[in-house]
Amino acid sequence: MVSSQPKYELIQEVGRGSYGVVYEALVKRTGARMAVKKIRCHSPENVELALREFWALSSIQSQHPNVIHLEECVLQRDDLAQRMSHGSSSPLYLELVETSLKGEITFDPCCAYYLWFVMDFCDGGDMNAYLLSRKPSRKTNTSFMLQLGSALAFLHRNQIIHRDLKPDNILISQGRTFAGTPEPTLKVADFGLSKVCSTSGLNPEEPASVNKCFLSTACGTDFYMAPEVWEGHYTAKADIFALGIIIWAMVERITFVDVETQKELLGSYVQQGEEIVPLGEALLENPKMELLIPARMKSMNAGMKQLIREMLSFNPQERPDAFELELRLVRIACRELDWDT
The missing domain is CATH 3.30.200.20 (Phosphorylase Kinase; domain 1)
Incomplete structure (x- = not known):
């Protein structure tokens, strides 16, 4: 029409x-x-x-x-x-x-x-603006990581690799509970770099699986890109790496200043002298590099530490897929969360 x-x-x-x-x-x-x-x-x-x-x-x-x-x-x-x-x-x-x-x-x-x-109209801005304008909250962090895990599992179940997960591309819809307390809802957005996998990438007759669909176009945002993306040979496990960067940065409030925009952004990185280097790039140079998790002198649940380490593994095969990740995040949230945020 x-x-x-x-x-x-x-x-x-x-x-x-x-x-x-x-x-x-x-x-x-x-x-x-x-x-x-x-x-x-x-x-x-x-x-x-x-x-x-x-x-x-x-x-x-x-x-x-x-x-x-x-x-x-x-x-x-x-x-x-x-x-x-x-x-x-x-x-x-x-x-x-x-x-x-x-x-x-x-x-x-x-x-x-x-x-x-x-x-959808999201009235709470993006994840960066929302979190960095408020005091750290363990309840918010727990809610956000569960929502992100659920969203990514949904996308991968629908054979969609996002390829540009970052706090700027995660929007907030502000709602309230029946009691009137704020209840923000995350919305993963900006699918301009996404890829819909129609086949496995290995066998055209095999059903689509995002973890077998190999891509070669290096794209995304430097500070959230997995090591294999820099090399141009990767699967949906690159989304897991990006989400690991986001969750680690959210939990410990790790930020950096974007050179071009001068905006403060949530993101994990490696300090090399006076320079900060994207974690994926640093791992590509030194695959055996040990990540200091937590990065600051704060307590963190042992299960959360281990999960973040696995999400940020140099070897994509050692990272959980989105479905396992969703389950493990739920288990961590159901336990008493004794990690400070």
């Missing part, structure tokens, strides 16, 4: 990057608040990132409370808007797919093409 009548009213800009602009919006008919991401399809790179996000989110057949939900994706050309579906045969959509595959613009460059992603 093609329409020239706007369905959403943009209220204000809430985020901006090289990839697109995110707005808070209202559904005109119901008044519901949504997040709308606008992506200009003016380069093959932008088209590829947008389509990756669309393919990943539209491939999920059910919703998960800790994964951002795609309400709809709208393709706009000039003043006309068309809702996109997975596997669409729309000529406009096929032009974008061809652009992504060929790595060059294959449609009329004089036309203005945009993709609009309508998703």
Whole structure:
């Protein structure tokens, strides 16, 4: 269906990057608040990132409370808007797919093409902003690690490798319990670098398994990338490494300052003289390097220490998969948590 009548009213800009602009919006008919991401399809790179996000989110057949939900994706050309579906045969959509595959613009460059992603609106900012603006809380840490473990298991069960897990890409929806106390819900977002695995990567006839789907494109954010990603030969176990970085940094409030943005970010690293080096890069140089967990003079549950060490193993085979990880996080949370945060 093609329409020239706007369905959403943009209220204000809430985020901006090289990839697109995110707005808070209202559904005109119901008044519901949504997040709308606008992506200009003016380069093959932008088209590829947008389509990756669309393919990943539209491939999920059910919703998960800790994964951002795609309400709809709208393709706009000039003043006309068309809702996109997975596997669409729309000529406009096929032009974008061809652009992504060929790595060059294959449609009329004089036309203005945009993709609009309508998703959950998260009013609590990202994980960095949320945690670093509050005092450390063991209860929050426990809740967040359980939510992250559940989200990653869900994604891997749906054959999706995220490839860019980091606190900036984890959004917070602020809610409250019946008693009125804050109850934040995490939403894993930003699937522009994600990969949907359709086969095992070894045998095209074997059912998809993210732990057997080997990828070769080195992508992600340096401080959260696993050693094997730097080498360009990895599986979904790279997501486990990234989550290990996030959980360790969250528990001990380990931060660094991003050189480009000067923002304080949660993330674990190795100190080499006056420089800080991404943990994955340091392990690639020295696979036998022993990680100091905990990094600070604080107590930490023995099970938590061991789990973080395994998640950050140089050898991906020594890391738990997302399903084992989810179970172990639940077991740790069910015990008396005697690690300080």
